[in-house]
Amino acid sequence: MSETDDSHHTENDTEKTDHQAEAAEGDDPMDPPRETTPGRGQGQGSWLEDHVAEMLEEWGYRTETRQRLLKLEADVIARREESQNDPDDFLVIQCKDWERNPIEKEVIIRLCLLAFIGGAMPVLCHTSRLTEQAWELAQAYDVRLLTLDDLEKDQLPPLTERRPPAGTTPHRKEDFASEFRSRPPLLLCRGPAREYDIEGAVFGYSKSPLCYVPDRTGHDEYVSAFESDYEFHDELP
Numbered sequence: 001m002s003e004t005d006d007s008h009h010t011e012n013d014t015e016k017t018d019h020q021a022e023a024a025e026g027d028d029p030m031d032p033p034r035e036t037t038p039g040r041g042q043g044q045g046s047w048l049e050d051h052v053a054e055m056l057e058e059w060g061y062r063t064e065t066r067q068r069l070l071k072l073e074a075d076v077i078a079r080r081e082e083s084q085n086d087p088d089d090f091l092v093i094q095c096k097d098w099e100r101n102p103i104e105k106e107v108i109i110r111l112c113l114l115a116f117i118g119g120a121m122p123v124l125c126h127t128s129r130l131t132e133q134a135w136e137l138a139q140a141y142d143v144r145l146l147t148l149d150d151l152e153k154d155q156l157p158p159l160t161e162r163r164p165p166a167g168t169t170p171h172r173k174e175d176f177a178s179e180f181r182s183r184p185p186l187l188l189c190r191g192p193a194r195e196y197d198i199e200g201a202v203f204g205y206s207k208s209p210l211c212y213v214p215d216r217t218g219h220d221e222y223v224s225a226f227e228s229d230y231e232f233h234d235e236l237p
Contacts (some may be wrong), residue, residue, distance in 0.1 A: 001190050005155055006121045008221070009169035012134065013142050024132075027090055027210040030148045030149075030151065030152060031127075032047075032097065033149050035193055039168065040097060044097075045075070045095055045096070045097050046065075046066075047097065048095040048096075048097035048125060049076055050065060050074045051065065051092055051093045051151065051198045052075075052076050052095055052125050052146070052151065053065050053076050053078075055151045056076070056078045056093075058154075059154065059155050059156065060079060060081050060155050061078040061079060061080050061081065061091070062078065062079050062080075063076055063079075064076070064077050064078075064108040065079065066178045067186055069092070069114050069117045069118050070117055071223065072110070072113070072114055072117075074093070074095075075093055075094050075095045076091075076092075076093035076095065077090075077091065077092055077093070077120070078090070078091040078093065078119065079082040079091075079205075080194045082217045085141065087120075087142075088121045088156060089121050090118065090121065091122075091123050091181070092108065092115045092118045092121070092123065093123040093124070093125060093174060094110070094111045094114070094122075094123070094124050094125070095124075095125045095126075096125070096126040096127065097126075097127050098126070098127055098128040099127070099128065100128060101128060101212065102128055102129050102130065102131050102134075103124070103126055103130040103131065104131055104133070105126060105131065105133040105134045107124070108124070108134050108137040108138050108141070108143060109137065111123075111124055111143060112137075112141045119146065120181065121142070122141065122142070122143045122144070123144040123146060123156075124138065124144070125146040125147070125149060125150075125151070126145070126147065127147070127236050128148070130145070136180055139149070139163040140177075140181050141179060142151065142159055142237055144156055144157065144159070145157075145207055150217070152173065155177050157176070158222075158223045159222050159223070160222055160223055161176060161177070161223070161226065162174040162175065162176055162177075163176070163177055163179075163180065170227070173231070181189070214225055
């Protein structure tokens with residue numbers, strides 16, 4: 001074989017390797033390339049919204065995308081096909097398919113407002129990190145945090161007793177959920193006898209968690225981190 005032929009094959013092999021690498025990079029269906037995937041371009045978010053809705057339906061939910069709640073729009077709303085009488089029977093999901101920008105606290109506040117209006121559990125599906133303030137608000141208001149990796153599982157990640165769960169973020173102290181919440185003002189508390197039949201967030205006692213849906217149980221049933229495969233993926237600054 002001539003020297004020219006060797007050089008030709010070497011160049012072809014290099015090009016082939018480059019094309020294979022590019023193909024491999026775009027072969028991940030959970031995280032396809034932003035430049036060529038419809039709905040993932042700059043200022044777009046429909047790909048992630050539709051993907052979340054599809055996965056929720058596999059988990060046993062009925063879903064609708066881009067629905068208005070009063071004057072605000074929710075990316076995805078969901079209702080479990082077979083009720084378990086739990087707060088996560090009803091979900092309001094916001095999707096942030098951001099490449100670099102961190103999730104700020106305003107995103108969590110808006111999501112919690114949507115969840116309150118819809119009487120549902122708030123869920124945030126995101127592709128970038130949360131700021132410290134956003135993360136703490138998410139813990140205080142029981143916002144489920146989903147990443148693309150979480151969508152590969154067969155159900156929503158559970159709410160754990162400690163935030164974050166044991167063993168997932170060794171650089172952060174693990175606190176109980178109640179540590180992120182102030183004591184509710186007595187003036188707004190409903191009594192244990194439930195003498196008021198008014199739709200609204202249930203605060204309960206100072207150490208009990210929030211419940212967005214007063215007519216369903218289960219809002220205080222956290223699981224131990226040691227009994228769950230919950231993974232916390234966010235990196236804080």
